[in-house]
């Protein structure tokens with residue numbers, strides 16, 4: 001299957017659709033997931049266009065991993081997490097719902113489960129507060 005440039009993350013990358021953006025560099029942006037599986041659930045979205053890992057350019061993939069690490073450190077600190085869960089889905093059969101490569105970065109706490117994937121929409125004020133916490137952690141890094 002080919003890349004559809006009208007997908008929602010392409011629109012967020014181009015600035016045509018709003019998002020709770022917490023980070024941007026030449027390689028990627030990081031935004032809050034609007035249906036978080038846990039507080040602080042962040043998506044790292046490479047700027048390079050691909051549907052997912054399967055059709056991604058290897059060089060683009062190697063450049064995005066340090067961004068994922070940076071965001072993992074930031075959510076770990078911002079949410080006083082006990083661990084950080086990285087997940088990434090490839091094609092609908094594997095659970096992918098938005099077809100522009102992205103990585104889920106989810107702070108986790110001992111003994112606390114996560115909500116279902118693409119579950120409930122989070123309150124806007126809560127998302128704004130969480131975005132600021134992650135930006136503050138990145139500024140202190």
Ligand code: AMP
Pocket residue numbers: 008019031032033034035036043088089095096097098099117118119
């Ligand atoms: P995936 O199923 O791995 O393709 O994940 C797509 C993720 O994007 C899901 O966790 C959704 O909750 C999330 N999502 C969908 N639309 C938006 C949006 N406009 N802004 C932020 N996150 C979104």
